[in-house]
Amino acid sequence: xxxxxxxxxxxxxxxxxxxxxxxxxxxxxxxxxxxxxxxxxxxxxxxxxxxxxxxxxxxxxxxxxxxxxxxxxxxxxxxxxxxxxxxxxxxxxxxxxxxxxxxxxxxxxxxxxxxxxxxxxxxxxxxxxxx
Amino acid sequence: xxxxxxxxxxxxxxxxxxxxxxxxxxxxxxxxxxxxxxxxxxxxxxxxxxxxxxxxxxxxxxxxxxxxxxxxxxxxxxxxxxxxxxxxxxxxxxxxxxxxxxxxxxxxxxxxxxxxxxxxxxxxxxxxxxx
Numbered sequence: 001x002x003x004x005x006x007x008x009x010x011x012x013x014x015x016x017x018x019x020x021x022x023x024x025x026x027x028x029x030x031x032x033x034x035x036x037x038x039x040x041x042x043x044x045x046x047x048x049x050x051x052x053x054x055x056x057x058x059x060x061x062x063x064x065x066x067x068x069x070x071x072x073x074x075x076x077x078x079x080x081x082x083x084x085x086x087x088x089x090x091x092x093x094x095x096x097x098x099x100x101x102x103x104x105x106x107x108x109x110x111x112x113x114x115x116x117x118x119x120x121x122x123x124x125x126x127x128x129x130x131x
Numbered sequence: 132x133x134x135x136x137x138x139x140x141x142x143x144x145x146x147x148x149x150x151x152x153x154x155x156x157x158x159x160x161x162x163x164x165x166x167x168x169x170x171x172x173x174x175x176x177x178x179x180x181x182x183x184x185x186x187x188x189x190x191x192x193x194x195x196x197x198x199x200x201x202x203x204x205x206x207x208x209x210x211x212x213x214x215x216x217x218x219x220x221x222x223x224x225x226x227x228x229x230x231x232x233x234x235x236x237x238x239x240x241x242x243x244x245x246x247x248x249x250x251x252x253x254x255x256x257x258x259x260x261x262x
Contacts, residue, residue: 107219
């Protein structure tokens with residue numbers, strides 16, 4: 001790891017758990033695909049490898065997005081916000097779906113009439129994604 | 132408050148602090164403008180009033196976005212993710228800028244050559260926004 005690489009991570013205001021939220025957005029359509037978390041190592045790997053690497057809070061380990069589904073995210077740009085506590089990734093979503101439900105985006109429910117209503121189609125059965 | 136309204140908030144997996152991250156995205160261009168936090172009351176008010184109301188963690192109170200700057204966010208759509216722990220707001224950003232630095236988006240820095248580089252212009256001097 002280089003000094004320069006350490007610099008850009010030092011700028012970030014990590015949570016008490018040492019994480020930062022990272023929003024993945026389709027670099028062409030602007031569709032927000034998902035939000036996940038990164039630790040310093042996953043951010044470093046994302047910058048080095050050019051694919052999105054998150055920190056899985058539930059599994060407590062590095063999570064190369066797409067490692068089981070094949071739906072990797074090619075990272076075109078990494079942005080930081082004014083408070084230095086949120087990251088945006090502009091990505092190319094392999095397979096056209098980011099969500100484990102087989103949808104393009106994890107944000108497939110809209111608030112209508114006081115209820116969360118599913119408005120986006122399943123593109124591929126999760127059984128066929130993770131088999 | 133109606134039963135229906137309580138239902139849609141009960142679906143959300145609030146943090147231990149009783150908050151949920153909310154990403155504001157321009158409803159036309161798709162530009163991600165900012166990420167802030169909501170508590171149940173601010174989400175309820177956002178749904179009722181059709182303008183973005185966040186919870187300011189630093190001030191510990193409700194924050195009607197634009198209350199001092201005039202840069203309110205008209206909410207066109209509210210979305211929820213598959214894990215029920217992140218919200219996306221599709222908004223119309225009044226004044227054309229969401230960031231307190233006078234920029235369109237809070238995500239005005241890009242990671243280049245191992246450094247965060249500012250790539251977006253200031254549209255209005257913050258002194259003139261908050262005076």
